[in-house]
Amino acid sequence: MNRTHLGTAAVAVSLVLTLAGCSGKTGSSADGTNAGGVKTGPGVTADAIRVGIITDLTGPAAPLGKPSLQATQLYVDQVNAAGGVCGRKLKLVVRDHGFDVQKAVAAYAEVQPQVAALGSLLGSAQTAALLDSIERDGLVTMVGGNAASSLGHQHIQVMSTTYDLDMINGVDWLVRTQGLKSGDEIGLVHQPGEYGENAAEGVRFAAKKAGLDLVVRTVKPTETDMTAQVTALGAAKVKAIVFAGTPGQTASLVGVAAATGLKVPVLAHAAAYVPQLLATPAKPALEKMLYVTGGVPALSSDLPGVKKLVKDYRAKYPKEELNVGVQVGTTNGAVLVEALKAACEAKDLSRAGITAGLRTLKRFDKGMGSVLDFSDPAKSPSRKSYVLRPAAGVPGGLKTVQDATEVPAVAEYLAARD
Template identity: 80%
Template sequence: MNRKHLSAAAAVTVSLVLGLTGCSTKGDSSPGSGDSGGIKAGPGVTDTAIRVGILTDLTGAAAPIGKPAMQAEQMYVDEVNAAGGVCGRKVELVVRDHGYDVQKAVAGYAEIQPRVAALGQLLGSGQTAALLDSIERDKMLTMVGGNSAANLGRQHVQVMNTTYDLDMINGLDFLVKTAGLKAGDKIGLIHQPGEYGDNAAEGARFAAKKAGLKLVVQTIKPTDTDMTAQVTAVGAEKVKAIVFAGTPGQTASLVGVAAATGLKVPVLAHAAAYVPQLLATPARPALEKMLYVTGGAPALSSDLPGVKELVVKYRTKYPKEQLNVGIQVGALNAAALVEALKAACEAKDLSREGIAAGLHTLKSFDNGMGSVLDFSDPSKSPNRKSYILQPVAGVPGGLKTVQDATEVPAVAEYLATEG
């Protein structure tokens, strides 16, 4: 199945919900398009402001990711504004909470769409799938929170990091080498259906076939909380490893049940299936010993200067919040959007189409987070390298680096077959 035609469905949810502190919304005026100081302007742009929408989850199942992502984005924008803004204008975030509800996301989009120049964050693949046609119709540059390959190929929808399938190909290559897997060995593949799980599974299937591994497949529902049946099924087949694409709560159950039943094999999960709160559960010892995490973002415990600076700034501004990958998502989105706005300003075109064109000028974007991203072609993943991380308590984000960002040769082979 071609990776660009995966069916849209609800994506990964985060099962551990953090309490939400107050969050204000702002920016309800509706400027029209036209010429502003010699620069072409579109909706959301005035002589003094550029308004950017944030459509995310602040109170629902994905709030542990959505909230820090929004906060990090606001933190970055505040710094930009303190330094004079962009194109002589302040960047203002118009925040709406959809609570991880698709219908609320659709309603929120309809409300803010006339008032904003772009969407700096749209969290949730289910929410994204419901809005894709509207985003393209409105020519609204949108930075999506899910890295499904199904979102590639649209002029105004931007995947922000390595797609799930590529992460799994890179990750399974690591697992084959470090766990000593060989042709003929069986591995479990446990995943949710939908954009997230199916895309991750597609990459895992390709990598497994290339390595000569036999897959034992189990599917799960996003609402499933007990992985006993799935672990029992793959364990009966004597698998030597497990590849997983689900929610963080499911990760804790899977690894905990596997360890308790004697199936002490390595588990490779996508980064979307992990949050540091899991280390506060009884599954912590098994997680630290058995789990590996693959994704395009480095560990927050990394020595990379950009990561260390982000951690210090976030802890200073939000000392009561727990660090996780959400702050990297928010910081990346904000930095890329600001550079897109600068490019659009240089071209004297702050219309929605001008802002999208500005993003596509960023062929070697580096915000100090470990990988250089290419946003020039929305039909391609902006990154093809994945980190391998492992849970560990007592460090920022609850993860340490096991392998730096790597693209294995199988990625190019896979993309050639999919193209």
């Protein structure tokens, strides 16, 4: 998912979660061929497949990292209850990096020899720091950040629409529905780094195509007061604002804008929103001014897979609030399970076999939104984005404004980039 998120801390540092027992199968080694003729590799034994999770449970992204882990655990529990994969139960090996890049690197060094794949690596900066190591080790890794810089690596998998494509789709919607016209000025506020820069790249392309002039301001990940940025945008009399930052910054930006009379539509990436914002004083402004764009649907949608997920998650974690992390964790688990099943059918649970299994998934669909294509690591698995808006009292605190859409500018952008 995404670069950073503000919120409360969660527990569990360097925690190993064992989600099921043994099947009683024998004759397998950590690196060889078992009695059933299935080739194995690190993290695979006669009765278990160990999957790594390197995420944020105690840092600024914990509001997404914790529910994502819980959703993956829920999905794995269900898979294990149905017999597991290839006669083996899945076991999660979890490490908390607190959203610190160096801690993520250290956690990877510890976990990598123990696991068959990484079911989640949260953070675009963390992923960037580990790209070379992951490719060297041939370890299938589901990344929890959708920066385009993660594309083109054989063993690394972006799980949804990349940030730049989301913003192209989102800005197109903004122009079509909010009365923007050629020559208007709009604000672009973004963080530095893979997340913010990739989002900004999409905004710049879309704005140029629509004839919009950009007033650009950056914001450090640690900044919490957006008064300076809003003041500059107000002085420029922008007609809209596009934002790629953290949820806490979203609340500040929208709240300050409303309080100072800059009551314009604000389009934020999904990484910049969590439903906890509706419990802040910015709630009225958020409900009137904010729109969210991203590659996953609202948890309040009628999609069958989403409805089942909400029901199952609430039954397992009745005191937890749902957000997009729940969808990310479920999708990560489901995609990895399908890749493992494909590898099992090919009788190859080595790391190379799991990667090959992942690349067979050309039309992945669990009833949770867009059909995803994981066959080409150089391409975003989807090019469609939703537009949502805050709504109190519904799962995830968002309702649908526009269903998954790919606008023509996306193809133009990708052609120009290639």
